[in-house]
Amino acid sequence: MKILVLNGSPKGGISVTMQYVNYLQKIHPEVSFESVNIAQQIRKIETDPQEFDKIISRVRLADGVLWAFPLYILIVHAHYKRFIELVNERGVMDAFAGKYAASLFTSIHFFDHTAHNYIHGICDDWGMRYIEAFSPDMVDLLEEKGRTQLKQFGQRFLHAIESRALTQRQYPPLSQREFLYKASLISAMLDAGEKKVVIVYDGGRPGSNIEEMVKTCQAAISGNVQVIDLNQVEIKSSCQGCLHCGYNNVCSFEGKDSFTEFYRTTIMTADVLVYAGTVVDRYLSSRWKTFFDRSFFNTHTPVLIGKQLAYVISGPVSQLPNLQEILYGYAEFQQANIVGLVSDEYGDASEIERLLQQLMVSAVQMAEARATRPMTFLGEGGLKVFRDDIWGRLRMVFRADHHAYQRLGFYKTFPQRNWLSRITNSIMLGLLRIPPFRKGFNQQITRQMVQPAQKVIESANLNR
Numbered sequence: 144m145k146i147l148v149l150n151g152s153p154k155g156g157i158s159v160t161m162q163y164v165n166y167l168q169k170i171h172p173e174v175s176f177e178s179v180n181i182a183q184q185i186r187k188i189e190t191d192p193q194e195f196d197k198i199i200s201r202v203r204l205a206d207g208v209l210w211a212f213p214l215y216i217l218i219v220h221a222h223y224k225r226f227i228e229l230v231n232e233r234g235v236m237d238a239f240a241g242k243y244a245a246s247l248f249t250s251i252h253f254f255d256h257t258a259h260n261y262i263h264g265i266c267d268d269w270g271m272r273y274i275e276a277f278s279p280d281m282v283d284l285l286e287e288k289g290r291t292q293l294k295q296f297g298q299r300f301l302h303a304i305e306s307r308a309l310t311q312r313q314y315p316p317l318s319q320r321e322f323l324y325k326a327s328l329i330s331a332m333l334d335a336g337e338k339k340v341v342i343v344y345d346g347g348r349p350g351s352n353i354e355e356m357v358k359t360c361q362a363a364i365s366g367n368v369q370v371i372d373l374n375q376v377e378i379k380s381s382c383q384g385c386l387h388c389g390y391n392n393v394c395s396f397e398g399k400d401s402f403t404e405f406y407r408t409t410i411m412t413a414d415v416l417v418y419a420g421t422v423v424d425r426y427l428s429s430r431w432k433t434f435f436d437r438s439f440f441n442t443h444t445p446v447l448i449g450k451q452l453a454y455v456i457s458g459p460v461s462q463l464p465n466l467q468e469i470l471y472g473y474a475e476f477q478q479a480n481i482v483g484l485v486s487d488e489y490g491d492a493s494e495i496e497r498l499l500q501q502l503m504v505s506a507v508q509m510a511e512a513r514a515t516r517p518m519t520f521l522g523e524g525g526l527k528v529f530r531d532d533i534w535g536r537l538r539m540v541f542r543a544d545h546h547a548y549q550r551l552g553f554y555k556t557f558p559q560r561n562w563l564s565r566i567t568n569s570i571m572l573g574l575l576r577i578p579p580f581r582k583g584f585n586q587q588i589t590r591q592m593v594q595p596a597q598k599v600i601e602s603a604n605l606n607r
């Protein structure tokens with residue numbers, strides 16, 4: 144049996160993920176796991192048609208395809224994303240159709256589910272027979288339990304191929320509406336005043352809806368409004384995963400291209416950020432993904448704290464809850480305030496124009512009001528994953544994060560530090576063993592839950 148492994152690590156064979164594949168190969172000598180370094184070799188794959196065709200021929204000959212990749216900023220590496228775009232652009236999805244597929248991705252479990260959903264969706268779009276995802280922590284292979292789980296995953300995947308298992312599509316096809324948005328001449332509704340507004344988009348297609356929507360956003364606000372086309376920013380490559388930035392947030396591309404300087408001087412100094420992009424397959428473009436990957440020179444430290452972040456999307460974003468989760472999860476982890484999202488999916492041109500104007504005005508007003516809101520599970524959960532790992536096993540590599548987390552007070556959220564609740568817990572847990580006390584406690588519990596808030600309400604001042 145032949146399994147074609149599509150390696151999504153920019154590090155090629157020296158990849159944590161590939162060690163999992165190597166393990167599968169070792170325990171299944173009867174199967175051939177052939178790998179292609181997609182993310183590492185993307186330039187060649189994109190520019191040399193023979194190289195691309197060779198990969199597609201290998202897909203055609205394979206009994207199964209294993210998507211093996213590291214998590215990169217809530218999804219896959221930009222180069223892996225580009226490969227998916229190339230398959231779509233060059234119309235060779237038929238090579239994948241009917242093939243059994245599974246995905247194996249390593250991470251620290253920060254939004255690994257969104258990467259899985261994405262790849263599964265792509266497999267469904269290409270008519271593949273998707274079996275399952277396997278999402279180990281980077282170090283699971285070192286433990287007996289992790290190896291057992293990996294063995295079981297391998298057996299299930301190989302057995303599914305041998306037994307021609309039935310599979311069912313999980314992600315419905317996306318429907319795109321045919322609609323051309325044209326920006327009309329509008330005058331500014333608000334002056335940004337002291338606030339700096341930065342609109343970032345992936346241009347390159349004059350007259351496209353996203354370019355026209357950006358024009359409307361730009362026109363809605365006067366003052367310090369900068370518009371950046373990501374295609375005009377000099378970016379040599381996406382992130383190479385070298386982790387040199389972990390020590391002091393200095394990227395190994397620093398001085399070799401303009402990205403980090405652009406990010407520091409334009410993005411990190413803005414008060415309002417508008418990220419505008421077109422849906423390409425089930426995410427934004429690989430150019431946008433490169434932007435997110437390269438912003439990793441800030442590693443796990445949020446650098447958009449308190450900024451207002453608005454999304455402008457062209458394409459079927461409402462049909463992509465996974466993409467929405469990625470966009471909102473990213474904003475929450477960055478501790479930016481989400482202003483809203485406007486797309487060109489519904490409404491006529493004048494409605495969309497008014498929605499965009501409203502979005503821009505709200506963004507500036509929210510910046511003036513320093514608006515923030517509570518995080519949802521996306522931000523809360525994500526921060527706790529990072530907090531624990533940076534304090535613990537990853538501190539050595541991500542020293543800069545450790546110092547930032549100390550400065551930002553992230554470690555103060557460790558429950559072990561909350562002495563009041565620790566003392567209260569130990570006293571109360573002892574008392575609750577006494578049945579009459581527990582009975583009284585249970586009678587009081589709902590009232591006790593609202594009492595502190597009621598006191599706050601009593602002392603609240605009138606606020607017009």
Ligand SMILES: Cc1cc2nc3c(=O)[nH]c(=O)nc-3n(C[C@H](O)[C@H](O)[C@H](O)COP(=O)(O)O)c2cc1C
Pocket residue numbers: 152153154157158159160161212213214215216217218249250251252253254255281382384385386436439
């Ligand atoms: C730029 C970058 C972005 C990353 N993004 C994520 C992420 O969003 N979620 C996560 O859990 N791990 C993330 N990681 C960690 C990697 O997924 C993890 O280290 C993986 O095991 C690396 O695999 P590889 O050696 O095969 O490339 C990221 C690492 C890098 C360098």
